[in-house]
Amino acid sequence: QVQLVESGGGLVQAGGSLRLSCAASGRTFSIYSMGWFRQAPGKEREFVATINWSGTSTDYADSVKGRFTISRDTAKNTVYLQMNSLKPEDTAIYYCAASRKRYPVTTRADFGSWGQGTQVTVSS
Numbered sequence: 568q569v570q571l572v573e574s575g576g577g578l579v580q581a582g583g584s585l586r587l588s589c590a591a592s593g594r595t596f597s598i599y600s601m602g603w604f605r606q607a608p609g610k611e612r613e614f615v616a617t618i619n620w621s622g623t624s625t626d627y628a629d630s631v632k633g634r635f636t637i638s639r640d641t642a643k644n645t646v647y648l649q650m651n652s653l654k655p656e657d658t659a660i661y662y663c664a665a666s667r668k669r670y671p672v673t674t675r676a677d678f679g680s681w682g683q684g685t686q687v688t689v690s691s
Contacts, residue, residue: 569593569680571663576685579653583689587648589663589682598665598680600672601646603637605659605687612662612675616648619670626671631657653689660684 575587591598598620606612616627616637625637636649646663664678672678 569595569598569665571665571680571682573661573663573682573685576661576687578688578690581653581655581689581691583653584649584651585653585687587650587661587663587685587687589646589648591644591646591665595644597667599668600666600670601637601639602664602666602672602678603646603648604662604664604675604678605657606662606684607656607659610659614673614675615661617671617673618646624670626673650687653687655689655691657687658689659687661687 570592572590602617603615604612605615618625618637622639634652639646662684663682665680666672666678668677
C-alpha cells in the first residue's frame, strides 16, 4: 500500500505562485507514475499533471500548460507541483495520486492511491 501526504496549499492573489508537495511512503516500488488532480466546488475531479517515476517525462492539462510544472525528488520520494501565474479559476482542492500503470497516465480511474488533498485558493 502507498501513502501520500500533500502540503503547500494556501491563499494567494491572482498572478502569484505556490508550490505543492506530495510525499510518498510505503510500497513505493510499485509506483510507475504520479499525478496531480484538482476538484473545484460543484465540479468533477480533473487531471492537472502527470510524471513518470524516474521524473524524465511529464504531461499537463491544456489549462495549466506553461504555468504549472510537475517534478520529483527521487531521494525524497516526493513529487512537486510548482504553480505560477495563478488564476481565480485555479481555486480547488488539489490531490496527489500514484499509479501502478506506466506513464502516461491521465485518467482518474488509473490511479489507485490518493492523498487527502490540499486547498488552493486564488483571490482576484
